[in-house]
Amino acid sequence: MSPYQSLINLSTKLGCKVLINEPLKKYTSFKIGGPADLIVYVNNEKNLIEILTHIYEYEIPFFTFGNGSNLLVSDEGYRGVIICLDGDLKCIRKENDTLITCGAGAPLGKACVFAMKNELSGLEFAWGIPGTCGGALFMNAGAYGKDISNVIFKANHVTPDGKTCTLRQDDMNLSYRKSLYSDNPFIITSISISLDKGIYEDIKLNMRQIVLKRKNKQPLEYPSAGSIFKRPVGGYYAGELIENCNLKGTAIGRAMVSTKHSGFIINTGNATAEDVSNLIKLIKEKVYNKTGIMLECEIKTLGNISI
Numbered sequence: 001m002s003p004y005q006s007l008i009n010l011s012t013k014l015g016c017k018v019l020i021n022e023p024l025k026k027y028t029s030f031k032i033g034g035p036a037d038l039i040v041y042v043n044n045e046k047n048l049i050e051i052l053t054h055i056y057e058y059e060i061p062f063f064t065f066g067n068g069s070n071l072l073v074s075d076e077g078y079r080g081v082i083i084c085l086d087g088d089l090k091c092i093r094k095e096n097d098t099l100i101t102c103g104a105g106a107p108l109g110k111a112c113v114f115a116m117k118n119e120l121s122g123l124e125f126a127w128g129i130p131g132t133c134g135g136a137l138f139m140n141a142g143a144y145g146k147d148i149s150n151v152i153f154k155a156n157h158v159t160p161d162g163k164t165c166t167l168r169q170d171d172m173n174l175s176y177r178k179s180l181y182s183d184n185p186f187i188i189t190s191i192s193i194s195l196d197k198g199i200y201e202d203i204k205l206n207m208r209q210i211v212l213k214r215k216n217k218q219p220l221e222y223p224s225a226g227s228i229f230k231r232p233v234g235g236y237y238a239g240e241l242i243e244n245c246n247l248k249g250t251a252i253g254r255a256m257v258s259t260k261h262s263g264f265i266i267n268t269g270n271a272t273a274e275d276v277s278n279l280i281k282l283i284k285e286k287v288y289n290k291t292g293i294m295l296e297c298e299i300k301t302l303g304n305i306s307i
């Protein structure tokens with residue numbers, strides 16, 4: 001029996017949904033990406049360990065997917081297994097007066113609403129970031145002057161050979177859009193967030209204001225992966241540098257520099273990963289030639305694609 005077939009059998013036996021040859025464009029916010037050999041929806045930590053042990057034993061390539069909101073997936077897709085966190089790995093619970101624990105597969109937005117309903121303040125900045133809790137920690141996602149490092153208390157992960165581990169904030173090497181997880185093939189299974197007691201109406205108002213700012217500034221009506229580039233050092237903004245190079249509205253194929261926010265590349269309809277990759281390279285070149293600043297991508301890639 002092939003390693004894939006035995007993985008399908010094992011996953012099915014454990015009650016984990018499996019999809020074969022599924023186009024990843026259905027699962028990315030860019031709406032781009034070819035098929036993955038397998039997608040496995042893992043429903044709890046015990047089954048994750050069993051599945052990972054199998055993957056490790058047979059040396060099958062794997063990749064952990066969050067909400068696919070910071071990913072450019074190649075047009076050829078991915079030869080390996082996509083792990084999606086499901087079931088118990090999406091649950092959110094209150095630990096004590098100010099600490100909540102979120103399954104890494106839980107949408108970050110759900111964590112924001114949970115915090116608001118429990119009158120816990122501190123996570124409002126994350127309202128509107130369309131990732132999962134695991135993806136947010138991996139990226140140290142942030143907005144409006146705050147990021148996950150400001151609220152994370154601890155997190156659990158599983159190593160590729162199936163060992164569980166807990167890390168405290170201090171051990172996570174959190175910096176601008178980077179964490180220890182970005183450099184290691186760990187699967188984050190849950191994150192615990194430490195918040196302050198707040199007032200429901202204040203938190204709600206804050207979240208509403210944040211979402212309005214996003215709607216005004218970001219091209220949310222088009223598929224995208226958010227800001228393509230990191231903020232360069234020296235107080236510059238990638239969007240501003242791109243705009244100063246007259247690249248607003250520049251398109252390759254169906255990938256276009258947004259006219260609303262030059263830091264976003266939008267998919268105007270059936271864009272390919274290659275369109276996006278070529279547009280990123282063009283932007284980098286033009287910005288470098290004009291300013292001497294080499295932009296660095298914030299988005300991650302999967303499959304055979306260079307940016």
Ligand SMILES: Cc1cc2nc3c(=O)[nH]c(=O)nc-3n(C[C@H](O)[C@H](O)[C@H](O)COP(=O)(O)OP(=O)(O)OC[C@H]3O[C@@H](n4cnc5c(N)ncnc54)[C@H](O)[C@@H]3O)c2cc1C
Pocket residue numbers: 029063064065066067068069070071085104105128129130131132133134135136137138139140141142143181186187188189218220224225226227300
């Ligand atoms: C419209 C829009 C607005 C955005 N605004 C912001 C913003 O304001 N601030 C910001 O920081 N980002 C923003 N983003 C980018 C994106 O939402 C964040 O980076 C988010 O944290 C990614 O989470 P995800 O679950 O979608 O991760 P994915 O895109 O699925 O994955 C990103 C990386 O995280 C890894 N990963 C995901 N889950 C796990 C896990 N459980 N364990 C280990 N690794 C994992 C993946 O392997 C991958 O390498 C925006 C995106 C869009 C489309």
